[in-house]
Amino acid sequence: MGALFNEIGDAATLRTAVNLLYQRVLADPELAPWFAGVDMPRLRAHQLAFLAGALGGPNLFNGRDVATAHAGLKITDEAFDALIGHLATALRDLGSAPAAVDRLVRRLETWRTAVVESPGAAVISPAGAPPATPPAS
Numbered sequence: 091m092g093a094l095f096n097e098i099g100d101a102a103t104l105r106t107a108v109n110l111l112y113q114r115v116l117a118d119p120e121l122a123p124w125f126a127g128v129d130m131p132r133l134r135a136h137q138l139a140f141l142a143g144a145l146g147g148p149n150l151f152n153g154r155d156v157a158t159a160h161a162g163l164k165i166t167d168e169a170f171d172a173l174i175g176h177l178a179t180a181l182r183d184l185g186s187a188p189a190a191v192d193r194l195v196r197r198l199e200t201w202r203t204a205v206v207e208s209p210g211a212a213v214i215s216p217a218g219a220p221p222a223t224p225p226a227s
């Protein structure tokens with residue numbers, strides 16, 4: 091089986107999909123606030139390079155790692171789902187095979203924990219570290 095990159099389409103398809111993705115993101119009132127003040131041409135270029143590499147195509151990404159790029163942005167699971175949904179819709183609109191789009195969505199799932207920061211989530215102590223609250227003795 092070829093790289094998912096080739097199943098999705100060619101480099102021009104991915105470039106157009108990334109442009110459509112951020113058009114949809116900026117038009118989505120749930121997502122737009124995260125991108126206020128962001129240099130969008132730079133973000134489009136970084137996202138295109140990142141996705142090409144993540145899909146097994148040419149790896150030209152030289153940006154920050156995904157966890158660092160999203161640290162402190164307090165991105166929710168709902169926002170993550172919405173953004174991936176916009177990308178999937180854009181690719182289907184451009185004629186990518188639905189099965190390939192489903193595989194891409196599953197692959198992007200692997201970055202969820204790096205992107206999403208749920209406020210108030212329990213802090214897990216590292217293995218072997220004493221629990222935050224010592225047991226009553």
Ligand code: HEM
Pocket residue numbers: 121124125128129133136137140152153154155156159160163165169170171173198199201202205
């Ligand atoms: C699998 C999902 C995602 C991937 C692979 C991804 C990937 C990226 C990449 C490659 C960058 C550029 C990093 C750099 O500066 O070098 C970036 C930046 C950014 N992403 Fe994401 N992203 C994802 C989901 C999201 C979501 C759900 C949101 C918000 C709803 C978001 C908001 C942002 C913002 C605001 C920036 C710019 C940060 C800055 O310039 O300070 N991302 N993302």
